[in-house]
Amino acid sequence: MTLLSVVKYVIGLGANVFLPFIMFLIGLLFGLKPGKALRAGLTLGVAFTGITLVVGQLLTAQVAPAAQAMINRTGLQLSALDVGWPAASTISWAWPYAAIMFPLQILLNIVLLGIGFTKTLNVDLWNVWQKVFAGAVMMEITGSLTWAFIVAIAMIVIELKIGDLTAQKVQKLTGVPGISIPHACATWLIAAAPVAAILDAIPWMKKLKVDPERIQKKVGFFGENIVIGLLMGLVIGALAGYDFAKTLQLGIVVASVMVILPRMATIFMEALMPISEAAAEFMKKRFPGREMYIGLDWPITAGHPSTIVSAVLLIPVLVVLAIILPGNKVLPFGDLGNFGCLMGPAVALVDGDLVRSLILGVVILAVSLWGASAAAPAFTDLAIRTGVKIPAGATQITWLKTTPVVWAVIEFAKKNILGVVIFLVFLTLSFWTLTKKYSKEETVES
Amino acid sequence: MAKFRILVPCGSGIASSTICAQKIRKGLGERGLDVEVKQLAFRELQGEIGKADLIVSITPGLKSDLNIPVVNGLPLLTGVGEKAVFDEIISKLTGGTKQ
Numbered sequence: 001m002t003l004l005s006v007v008k009y010v011i012g013l014g015a016n017v018f019l020p021f022i023m024f025l026i027g028l029l030f031g032l033k034p035g036k037a038l039r040a041g042l043t044l045g046v047a048f049t050g051i052t053l054v055v056g057q058l059l060t061a062q063v064a065p066a067a068q069a070m071i072n073r074t075g076l077q078l079s080a081l082d083v084g085w086p087a088a089s090t091i092s093w094a095w096p097y098a099a100i101m102f103p104l105q106i107l108l109n110i111v112l113l114g115i116g117f118t119k120t121l122n123v124d125l126w127n128v129w130q131k132v133f134a135g136a137v138m139m140e141i142t143g144s145l146t147w148a149f150i151v152a153i154a155m156i157v158i159e160l161k162i163g164d165l166t167a168q169k170v171q172k173l174t175g176v177p178g179i180s181i182p183h184a185c186a187t188w189l190i191a192a193a194p195v196a197a198i199l200d201a202i203p204w205m206k207k208l209k210v211d212p213e214r215i216q217k218k219v220g221f222f223g224e225n226i227v228i229g230l231l232m233g234l235v236i237g238a239l240a241g242y243d244f245a246k247t248l249q250l251g252i253v254v255a256s257v258m259v260i261l262p263r264m265a266t267i268f269m270e271a272l273m274p275i276s277e278a279a280a281e282f283m284k285k286r287f288p289g290r291e292m293y294i295g296l297d298w299p300i301t302a303g304h305p306s307t308i309v310s311a312v313l314l315i316p317v318l319v320v321l322a323i324i325l326p327g328n329k330v331l332p333f334g335d336l337g338n339f340g341c342l343m344g345p346a347v348a349l350v351d352g353d354l355v356r357s358l359i360l361g362v363v364i365l366a367v368s369l370w371g372a373s374a375a376a377p378a379f380t381d382l383a384i385r386t387g388v389k390i391p392a393g394a395t396q397i398t399w400l401k402t403t404p405v406v407w408a409v410i411e412f413a414k415k416n417i418l419g420v421v422i423f424l425v426f427l428t429l430s431f432w433t434l435t436k437k438y439s440k441e442e443t444v445e446s
Numbered sequence: 447m448a449k450f451r452i453l454v455p456c457g458s459g460i461a462s463s464t465i466c467a468q469k470i471r472k473g474l475g476e477r478g479l480d481v482e483v484k485q486l487a488f489r490e491l492q493g494e495i496g497k498a499d500l501i502v503s504i505t506p507g508l509k510s511d512l513n514i515p516v517v518n519g520l521p522l523l524t525g526v527g528e529k530a531v532f533d534e535i536i537s538k539l540t541g542g543t544k545q
Contacts, residue, residue: 225487297462304505
């Protein structure tokens with residue numbers, strides 16, 4: 001028996017068997033005790049089984065047909081159902097090469113920090129899956145493992161760099177010194193930073209002051225997953241032409257998805273926690289006493305009133321945008337109430353100003369819809385390959401928060417030269433504005 | 447001892463809040479305090495505040511007119527100064543600040 005045939009056999013057992021196995025090995029690699037590593041691996045397999053259960057039994061079996069009926073009846077061209085990030089991360093982890101992303105990100109980060117290319121040490125290893133997603137989608141399109149890892153490396157480098165450039169703004173917003181947010185969501189600034197600079201140049205823009213805290217209390221109820229789910233289910237059911245009873249049932253099904261899926265995803269997180277903790281320790285030990293930014297996950301900005309309020313107020317905007325945006329195919333669903341992370345870096349850039357945050361939000365959501373539309377065919381194939389059952393000819397699935405980087409690479413693979421040129425122009429513009437305008441240490445502003 | 451209810455909000459109530467919630471359960475358990483930890487998204491706070499004794503927020507300076515004590519939980523994410531967080535939680539829970 002060759003090594004290759006052993007690997008093939010293990011992968012052939014299915015993701016909920018090989019994931020525990022691989023994570024056990026990764027745990028050992030970062031110095032976890034065998035018992036702990038085994039427990040982490042097993043928990044991951046259980047979480048994976050739980051999430052695929054919800055995705056299969058509720059999302060693709062009940063919500064997708066309703067969405068399909070709505071599309072057929074209304075003539076809307078929204079043929080790709082957004083599954084939301086808990087499902088997208090699960091499907092990504094089931095990619096056979098996913099676990100390699102841990103050592104890749106860690107080693108690359110250590111090297112880039114060592115040569116002074118970046119000042120950020122990213123200890124948020126939970127979001128390694130974002131790079132897995134990028135690589136897996138790319139492999140699905142090109143069939144090339146090399147390209148998959150080129151994209152993943154590009155993501156890691158761009159994330160770290162934008163983390164560096166936005167560190168001052170993030171520290172100002174949160175009041176925490178020495179941190180940055182090298183999160184995939186910061187890559188939307190490629191589109192949003194130039195727009196933010198234009199908004200800053202408009203004199204009357206800064207006079208529009210809205211107090212986000214007052215609004216926060218009023219929108220509280222509509223920010224709850226269970227309420228968002230119920231409303232979405234009722235609307236989709238009504239538009240699909242379901243009768244009263246079936247519409248009510250769909251309302252409860254969608255509310256269930258919105259409540260159960262996050263609960264399942266916390267099991268996933270519990271499984272990854274010991275591994276990401278051990279890996280973070282491993283990294284920190286390499287650079288004792290050195291001055292650098294500790295790269296954290298985005299939610300340290302999530303509690304800011306402007307982040308909360310814009311994430312809720314933009315929910316109806318996203319729905320309207322999905323309908324009127326030319327070229328969009330995405331039906332926002334899983335992440336409809338869950339795009340706060342996209343707002344975090346933008347809110348930091350405008351120092352928490354709600355009006356400008358909302359304007360940037362519209363730009364960011366438009367880019368998301370286009371990116372997710374482009375990723376839909378590849379992501380659907382990936383999901384089918386990992387064992388999610390999607391009926392032939394039915395709605396495709398995708399993920400709303402497909403990053404602009406992944407979108408650009410998909411266009412590159414399609415040989416859409418104009419698209420790639422536009423991306424490169426925005427990339428240059430955004431890095432230039434971030435460097436010139438937003439990365440400076442802030443003195444007292446007039 | 448009475449069971450206290452602690453809310454741990456993060457972006458979606460899934461990732462960062464799991465790290466904090468696990469550490470709080472373990473840290474307070476070791477100190478003999480019986481607590482129930484509920485994870486949620488920041489946008490869901492409004493509906494849960496009435497049923498809780500304390501909030502541990504990873505966003506520093508969580509604003510809003512919350513009438514229950516708020517403890518800064520960021521050290522639980524960075525791993526620096528975790529002990530002080532547990533001490534503060536305990537003193538705020540048992541020090542008569544309970545509403």
